[in-house]
Amino acid sequence: MIDNIAANQRFALVTETYSPQINGVANTLGRLVDGLLLRHHAVQLVRPAQTGETIGRDLRGAFSELRVRGLPIPGYPELQWGLPASVKLQRLWRRERPDAIYLATEGPLGWSALRVARRMGIPVISGFHTNFQQYSDHYGLSLFHKPMMSYLRWFHGRTQLTLTASPAQQRELMRAGMQNLALLGRGVDCERFHPGHRNSALRASWQVADTDLVLLHVGRLAAEKNLGLLVQAWQRLQQNQVPGSPRLRLVIVGDGPSRADLQRQLPDAVFTGALVGEPLTQAYASADLFVFPSVTETFGNVVTEAMASGLAVCAFDLAAAHQHIRDRFSGCLAAEGHESLFLENLDWLIKDAEGRRSIRMHARHRASQLGWGDVVQRFEGYLLKAATRQPAGLPALLGK
Numbered sequence: 001m002i003d004n005i006a007a008n009q010r011f012a013l014v015t016e017t018y019s020p021q022i023n024g025v026a027n028t029l030g031r032l033v034d035g036l037l038l039r040h041h042a043v044q045l046v047r048p049a050q051t052g053e054t055i056g057r058d059l060r061g062a063f064s065e066l067r068v069r070g071l072p073i074p075g076y077p078e079l080q081w082g083l084p085a086s087v088k089l090q091r092l093w094r095r096e097r098p099d100a101i102y103l104a105t106e107g108p109l110g111w112s113a114l115r116v117a118r119r120m121g122i123p124v125i126s127g128f129h130t131n132f133q134q135y136s137d138h139y140g141l142s143l144f145h146k147p148m149m150s151y152l153r154w155f156h157g158r159t160q161l162t163l164t165a166s167p168a169q170q171r172e173l174m175r176a177g178m179q180n181l182a183l184l185g186r187g188v189d190c191e192r193f194h195p196g197h198r199n200s201a202l203r204a205s206w207q208v209a210d211t212d213l214v215l216l217h218v219g220r221l222a223a224e225k226n227l228g229l230l231v232q233a234w235q236r237l238q239q240n241q242v243p244g245s246p247r248l249r250l251v252i253v254g255d256g257p258s259r260a261d262l263q264r265q266l267p268d269a270v271f272t273g274a275l276v277g278e279p280l281t282q283a284y285a286s287a288d289l290f291v292f293p294s295v296t297e298t299f300g301n302v303v304t305e306a307m308a309s310g311l312a313v314c315a316f317d318l319a320a321a322h323q324h325i326r327d328r329f330s331g332c333l334a335a336e337g338h339e340s341l342f343l344e345n346l347d348w349l350i351k352d353a354e355g356r357r358s359i360r361m362h363a364r365h366r367a368s369q370l371g372w373g374d375v376v377q378r379f380e381g382y383l384l385k386a387a388t389r390q391p392a393g394l395p396a397l398l399g400k
Helices: 024-038 086-095 108-120 132-139 142-157 167-175 200-205 227-240 259-265 277-285 301-308 319-324 339-351 353-367 372-387
Strands: 010-014 042-048 056-060 063-068 070-073 076-082 100-103 124-127 162-164 181-183 213-218 248-253 270-273 289-292 312-316 332-334
Touching: 010 024, 010 108, 024 042, 024 301, 024 372, 042 076, 042 086, 042 108, 063 086, 076 108, 086 108, 100 108, 100 372, 108 124, 108 142, 124 372, 162 167, 167 181, 167 319, 213 227, 213 277, 213 301, 227 248, 227 259, 227 339, 248 277, 259 270, 289 301, 289 339, 301 312, 301 319, 301 353, 312 319, 312 339, 312 353, 332 339, 339 353
Parallel strands: 010 042, 010 100, 042 063, 100 124, 124 162, 162 181, 213 248, 213 289, 248 270, 289 312, 312 332
Antiparallel strands: 056 063, 070 076
């Protein structure tokens, strides 16, 4: 049936974050939107206006963007929590009715979009992009963990389908009581992230020689990223370094509320701030190892970006690392909670030059199999299937 659907379908995506913001969700949604446009669909993007942006709508060919009001997200001042926009959404979707809607946020904006869509009988699917229920433990909100999970089950249970980043996440959500789950996955651009972007001038600016090893971390510098283990690992390496071993340099790419504290604890590290484009790809390719202690990722695009750049990854056996790394073959994995093994793996990667070389080669090979084309095709397929199942008479959600 899908093959008989005419091209030029109209899809709406509702999200809290999008380019030029720098995070995994914005990157993923940017890829999905670009893919839909290349497949000759029209895309309506709905998101909160960020600082300095105006409320309103822009049209650029088959792409339109509606910016609505928002409030800063606690702990994420650079992001906005979209406020309910029922009136604007109803006005837009009456004038330009989408064939299906994708909700990438469970916040007030996503809730209002879900309510309007059900009232209008527009098919809706959703995606589980951020482990907010896990983040609650890192911001003194652990009492809200169970209510938050109840709300997430309620929210996603009212969409036709919920897309997940990985099979492991899918199993975890099933155990949490969620239903109607399907795998979307993630890709990586192996031309953009490539070992060939290694830059000797950049390494020189980091004050490292060809024989030195650069340990890289890329990501948001915040409490939920388990950066205390990064500090512990680096201090341990400095204390245990023996004469004749490679000289080490720690480079940290990213920004966030924990940056100042990290700079005090890691005075010898290079802090670049957030990077995009060529500076980011060169930073990846100019390093040797990727140290990623986070245990709260829904996927972790930075892991596959590091693999595509030919780095040896040291991570926990979760999310992207669990899905794409074979331990001691294309990276090093430690079971969640086994921080001592994480540290031992990092020691091994530094000391075993031949093992490290082999891992870097296999990491690049694995990443080369993870193009975005297949992900976009799956995403398009889920939207088209939803569009053929026009729900009739769904009860509207409570609220105005």
